[in-house]
Amino acid sequence: MLSTATGKVEAHLMSNGFNHLQVKEKYIFPPHQRPQMSEISHSYNIPVVDLKDLDGPHRERVVTEIKRACEEDGFFQILNHGVPETVMKSMMGIAKEFFEMPMEDKVCFYSENLSQVVRLSTSFNITKDKFLNWVDFLTQPCHPLEEFIHLWPHKPAAYREVAGKYAKDIRALVLRLLAVISEALGQDSDYLNKAFDKHRQVMNINYYPPCPNPDLTLRVAPHSDPSGITVLMQGDVSGLQVLKHGKWVAVEPIPNAFVVNLGDQLEVLSNGRFKSAEHRAITNTTTARVSIPTFYGPSLDAFISPAETMVDEEHPALYRGYRHEEFMGEFRNQGLSSKSILERFKI
Ligand SMILES: O=C(O)CCC(=O)C(=O)O
Ligand SMILES: [Fe+2]
Numbered sequence: 001m002l003s004t005a006t007g008k009v010e011a012h013l014m015s016n017g018f019n020h021l022q023v024k025e026k027y028i029f030p031p032h033q034r035p036q037m038s039e040i041s042h043s044y045n046i047p048v049v050d051l052k053d054l055d056g057p058h059r060e061r062v063v064t065e066i067k068r069a070c071e072e073d074g075f076f077q078i079l080n081h082g083v084p085e086t087v088m089k090s091m092m093g094i095a096k097e098f099f100e101m102p103m104e105d106k107v108c109f110y111s112e113n114l115s116q117v118v119r120l121s122t123s124f125n126i127t128k129d130k131f132l133n134w135v136d137f138l139t140q141p142c143h144p145l146e147e148f149i150h151l152w153p154h155k156p157a158a159y160r161e162v163a164g165k166y167a168k169d170i171r172a173l174v175l176r177l178l179a180v181i182s183e184a185l186g187q188d189s190d191y192l193n194k195a196f197d198k199h200r201q202v203m204n205i206n207y208y209p210p211c212p213n214p215d216l217t218l219r220v221a222p223h224s225d226p227s228g229i230t231v232l233m234q235g236d237v238s239g240l241q242v243l244k245h246g247k248w249v250a251v252e253p254i255p256n257a258f259v260v261n262l263g264d265q266l267e268v269l270s271n272g273r274f275k276s277a278e279h280r281a282i283t284n285t286t287t288a289r290v291s292i293p294t295f296y297g298p299s300l301d302a303f304i305s306p307a308e309t310m311v312d313e314e315h316p317a318l319y320r321g322y323r324h325e326e327f328m329g330e331f332r333n334q335g336l337s338s339k340s341i342l343e344r345f346k347i
Pocket of ligand 2: 223224225279
């Protein structure tokens, strides 16, 4: 017999063993927002960048490839990124184990309050979302690690050790990427490192159960990330799609690769030169999917505005400056809604 609190949480979560057996009304998106599977493009692939030459004499070539990807797609996959396969596999394994634990072991993390620091929840904001997303997620800040790790789940027993190692390795990778992207913007390599001030790193674990009717609903509604950049481990189950010239393009999993996408802060800092691409995820009938995005960007007190060198008479500032906290507040209030938050900061 479940306690009342556990029973209430179980009624909301998708990963509880019964909520996903039918597509309930609140998960059914209006027809124009449904996936339209026949219209998904498989003929374009987002760029794949091999980072093996990043720290050698051919660095410039890698910078040029990433620059093109940032300008044209805002999305790319990376190989030879330095995060060991064992670290990736252990993280994916422990993430699955977390969601497979009995409800009693997870219920203490459940919250509908978006400001709870470590939080298990469902959809984006279950109290406000007009249509619910087919997802449960755990969200946890990771930087500085010592400040947050004691708030993370302690079950499964190895959770903090495995996720802590993963978070550290991802941060090291992101710092290398920030240097490259700064160079791609024609700036000093520590430009973004400085612009992000004290930095903010948040890891989500998304758990998407199979869905009896993928035509009706979405795992994640269209949105751009409010981060600086996002590094996503999408596992081996497809579902992620990116909007390119008005068409949804599948981002097919590549073993051991990460998907990198630029968030809204990079679009602002680059004064629109680099794009934060709109993306979404669709469901499937057979296989649960776990994806692990790390949202990396400025600390909440950082002041974000287009880089001075990106603004001149020919390229007037496209966005007003703001504290990152203001942007995140708008995002929390609005939820997943294409690129509408960024629009509000346009001049
Ligand atoms: O699950 C995915 O592939 C993408 C998830 C996503 O876009 C997000 O959590 O912001
Ligand atoms: Fe996203």
